[in-house]
């Protein structure tokens with residue numbers, strides 16, 4: 082497919098390379114969570130780390146040295162509380178130096194706030210954080226692209242809990258009504274909200290059927306299987322097609338760190354030095370387990 086066309090030369094990453102990059106992203110997330118004194122949304126960062134890697138290192142046709150190119154794919158982080166995962170993924174992709182995130186994250190004048198701000202951080206397409214707003218914005222951007230005859234995609238990442246917001250479904254309906262085949266939503270279906278498991282509060286299932294009923298092309302993947310994620314990206318419908326696509330990614334909140342996985346205590350938190358070591362050891366162990 083045509084992705085990576087804005088980047089000069091360079092063949093796309095292999096699945097093995099992408100797995101390495103996802104491991105590096107998780108390591109960097111844990112480092113921040115161990116050194117920054119305030120809370121990091123680590124659970125939902127870790128659940129989305131493979132998705133971010135697949136997007137920023139494979140799916141998104143962007144050039145970090147030419148961030149205003151009108152032909153670029155757009156990415157909207159609807160679950161804005163996972164901003165730091167996006168910042169690190171962007172830094173690893175070459176948008177800005179990683180050190181800036183480590184040195185200033187969460188400070189008053191920092192470009193790297195708990196939620197992303199497009200005014201303070203060039204390369205960020207939308208300021209988000211108030212859940213339920215990202216998909217409506219992405220619909221507007223996709224509609225605008227259609228109006229201008231632009232042939233790029235608009236990608237959007239949502240949390241599954243976030244899709245309890247009514248505005249998400251208004252946007253879903255508008256996307257189908259306007260035949261926005263250039264719009265691709267990824268849902269991080271980790272089945273947890275902020276303080277509870279998803280189905281305890283809201284009946285989401287049958288979840289894929291709900292998107293299908295709104296006229297979307299539905300793709301179900303294991304959100305921690307890089308080959309699955311890459312396959313979903315490779316098989317996206319043509320940009321000028323008529324149905325928006327949702328990639329529902331089954332994930333585990335806290336993925337990669339055993340004591341954080343599916344643990345409601347780790348929606349957000351900070352590790353400190355001793356627990357950082359413990360978390361890094363757990364991450365290494367989960368990688369060893371996977372490669373057996």
Ligand SMILES: Cc1ncc(C[n+]2csc(CCOP(=O)(O)OP(=O)(O)O)c2C)c(N)n1
Pocket residue numbers: 124125126128160162210211212213239240241242243244269271273274275334
């Ligand atoms: C409109 C709005 N209400 C509440 C919040 C507070 N909040 C931040 S994260 C979160 C839980 C979101 O769950 P989900 O979308 O599943 O995200 P994930 O589990 O992937 O972190 C909530 C309620 C918010 N950011 N915006």
